[in-house]
Amino acid sequence: MKHLHFDCIDSTNTYLKKEYRNLDNLSFVSASIQTSGHGRFSREWHAMKDESLLFSYILKDKTFVENFSYISMITAALIVEYLENKGLNNVSIKWPNDIYVNGKKIAGILLEGEVPNYIVVGVGLNLLQTSFDYELRHPATSLKLEKFDLDITTASEYNVLLNQINDFWANFSGDWHQFDNFIKNHNYLLKKRIKLSNISSNIEGIVEDIDSECNLLINNGKEIVKICAGEIEILWVLK
Numbered sequence: 086m087k088h089l090h091f092d093c094i095d096s097t098n099t100y101l102k103k104e105y106r107n108l109d110n111l112s113f114v115s116a117s118i119q120t121s122g123h124g125r126f127s128r129e130w131h132a133m134k135d136e137s138l139l140f141s142y143i144l145k146d147k148t149f150v151e152n153f154s155y156i157s158m159i160t161a162a163l164i165v166e167y168l169e170n171k172g173l174n175n176v177s178i179k180w181p182n183d184i185y186v187n188g189k190k191i192a193g194i195l196l197e198g199e200v201p202n203y204i205v206v207g208v209g210l211n212l213l214q215t216s217f218d219y220e221l222r223h224p225a226t227s228l229k230l231e232k233f234d235l236d237i238t239t240a241s242e243y244n245v246l247l248n249q250i251n252d253f254w255a256n257f258s259g260d261w262h263q264f265d266n267f268i269k270n271h272n273y274l275l276k277k278r279i280k281l282s283n284i285s286s287n288i289e290g291i292v293e294d295i296d297s298e299c300n301l302l303i304n305n306g307k308e309i310v311k312i313c314a315g316e317i318e319i320l321w322v323l324k
Contacts, residue, residue, distance in 0.1 A: 086251040088113040090243075095121040097141035098197055098207040105203045108143055111254055113247050115140035117239070135239050136227075138210040138246060144254065145203045153204045154313065155261045157182050157194050158299045160206055162264040163253055164192055165271055167246050173231050177273035180301050181314065184210075185273050189226035210246075212239060265297050274317065279303070283315035 087109060094100055094116040101114055118134040132139055144150060161178045168176045168186065175187045184192035191211050198204040211227035228235065228242075274292040281288045281303065290305035301312045 086111060086113060086248065086255075088115065088243075088247060090114075091116045093118050093120065095119065096207075097139060098195060098205050101141050101143045101203075101205045102197060102199075105143055105145070105199075105205070108145075110145040110149075111142060111251055113140055113142045113251070115243055115247070132209060132211075133214065136211075136213040138208065138212050138239060138242055140243070140247065141205050141207040142247075142250065143203055143205050147201065148259070149254070149257075150198070150201050150204050152261055153196065153198070153200060155299055156204055156206060157196050158268055158295075159253075159261075159264055160194050160208065160250070162267050162271070163250055164194075164208070164210065164246070165267075167249055168228070171228060171232060171235065173228070177271045178268060179273040180295060180317070181299075183273075186226055186231055189224040191226050191228070191231075212237070212242060262297050268295055268299070274301070274319070278320040280318040280320055281312055281315040282318075283312070288312065288315075289320070 089112070091114070096119050097114045097116055099121070101108065101112070116139045118132065119139055144156065149156070158178070161182070161184060164184050165176050165178060168184070168191070173186055177185050179185050182194040183190055193209050195207040196204060197207070211225060213229045214227040215230060217225045228237065272295055276291060278291050279289070288303055288305055288310055290303040290310065292301060293304050293309060294302040296302055296311065303310045303312060
């Protein structure tokens, strides 16, 4: 595994996109702090120096790039496994790219790239933060807040999580559906009423499932609608 670490960088995703021609498949880039970290829709990602895991990795293998629709959910499943192995409970995946613990956001995933050449997978995971004093769209938490007695550092956890992700893709069996049940069982949006907006439509309804192609299934009261991308607003939870 090739792993480059920067004390300070604008964005690990941006670095990989600029340098993809010079980097091998499964190259990782991490940073102590990012000056222009961002999530979906160019939203700024806030993180204090050495308090988060801020990293990206690149997939250039043709099989991976052609199946990019699975990449975010599989990465999310790997992060959930990492957190559960640390002893966290109530960890879930908020489709399409966030990880929640006890109803609070702990990690986000951002896919960028140039199909069919490469996919860059960016991850921001709150590790050591104990306060979030900047304005957030959703309540946040960290591994330290959830398991205050853990003796961890960013260096130790980069070693654990990056090796876990690298080992998965380096030994990938070709089974894109091996996490299907895991993802279904960790669906944060299940039975929540949501409003979803995307380029073509606005949909409101109850989330019923995530299918084997990583689409969100929404019951709008008339039919089950299959959605592959969009912005989610939670309206209420079905008891």
